[in-house]
Amino acid sequence: MGGLAGLVVGLAAVYGIATLTGNAGGDKACRPAVALAQKIAPFATGQVAAVNVAKSPLRVPDLAFQDAAGKPLTLKAFRGRTVLVNLWATWCVPCRKEMPTLDALQGKLGGPDFQVVAVNIDTRNLDKPKEFLKELNINKLVYYSDPDAKTFQDLKAIGRAFGLPTTLLVDPQGCEIGSIAGPAEWASDDAVKLIKAALGKS
Numbered sequence: 001m002g003g004l005a006g007l008v009v010g011l012a013a014v015y016g017i018a019t020l021t022g023n024a025g026g027d028k029a030c031r032p033a034v035a036l037a038q039k040i041a042p043f044a045t046g047q048v049a050a051v052n053v054a055k056s057p058l059r060v061p062d063l064a065f066q067d068a069a070g071k072p073l074t075l076k077a078f079r080g081r082t083v084l085v086n087l088w089a090t091w092c093v094p095c096r097k098e099m100p101t102l103d104a105l106q107g108k109l110g111g112p113d114f115q116v117v118a119v120n121i122d123t124r125n126l127d128k129p130k131e132f133l134k135e136l137n138i139n140k141l142v143y144y145s146d147p148d149a150k151t152f153q154d155l156k157a158i159g160r161a162f163g164l165p166t167t168l169l170v171d172p173q174g175c176e177i178g179s180i181a182g183p184a185e186w187a188s189d190d191a192v193k194l195i196k197a198a199l200g201k202s
Contacts, residue, residue: 026057027058028057029059029175030054030057030058030059030171030173030175030176032171032175033054033057033058033171033173033176033177034054034057036171036177036198037054037178038053039197040177040178040197040202041053043193043194043197043202044178047184047188047190047191048180048184048194050180050181050182050184051169051178051180051184051194052178052179053178054176054178054179057175058158058175058176059174059175060075060085060158060168060170060174060176061154061157061158062074062075062076062174063075063085063119063146063151064146064150065119065144065145065151066144067143067144068130068143068144075170075174076174078117078170079174081114081115081172082115082169082171082198082199083115083117083169084105084114084115084116084117084168084170084195085117085119085167085168085170086116086117086119086165086167087121087151087161087166088118088120088165089121089122089164090120090129092164094165094182094183095164095183096132096136098165098183098186099133099141100136100138101185101188102118102186103136103139103140103141104140104187105191106141108187109192109195109196109199113199114195114199116186117142117144118144119145119151120143120144120145120146121145121146121149121151121152121164122147123147123148123149129145130143152164160179161181163182165183166179166180167179167180169195169198171198177198178198
C-alpha cells in the first residue's frame with residue numbers, strides 16, 4: 001500500500017482541479033440529483049467555490065469501510081440521508097487542517113437527514129488515526145476507516161479521486177450532487193449555506 005500513498009502524494013498538485021470527469025449516459029435514477037446540483041450551484045462560492053456540482057447522473061459506488069469497532073459498512077447504510085463523504089489520511093497535511101472543519105460541520109448540521117462520513121485510509125499504524133482525532137478533540141464525527149484504501153481506488157475509477165482529501169456530496173439515493181478534489185473550510189458560512197441548500201433548507 002506504500003505505492004498508493006506515493007501515488008496520492010504525487011498527485012497532490014491537482015488539489016485545485018476544477019473539472020471532473022462525468023460518466024457518459026449516467027444512471028437515469030440519478031437525474032434528480034443533477035437537477036438539485038444545478039439548483040445549489042450558486043452556493044458553490046467563497047470557501048466552497050472549488051465544489052464541482054454534478055452535471056451528469058452518477059451513482060456513487062457502494063463504498064465499503066469499517067466503523068470504529070471494525071464492523072463492515074457500506075455507503076448504502078446511509079441511504080435516506082444526504083451524506084458528505086470525505087477520504088483522509090494522517091499523512092495528508094491538508095486533511096489534518098480540514099478535519100476540525102468537518103467535525104464542526106457535523107456538529108452544526110448533523111442529524112437524521114445529514115451526516116459527514118469521514119473515512120480514514122491510513123494503511124499502516126492503524127491506531128494513529130484514532131490518536132490523531134483525539135489530539136484534535138474531534139468528537140462529533142463517527143470514526144470510519146478503510147485500511148485497504150479501496151475506497152480511494154473505487155472513486156478514482158469513476159474520476160472522483162485524484163489526491164487527498166477527496167470529498168463527495170451524495171443524495172439520499174446514493175447519487176452524486178457534487179465533489180471536490182482538495183480541502184475546503186467546511187465550518188464556514190459558505191459551506192453551511194451550500195449543505196443547507198442541498199437539504200432544501202436554504
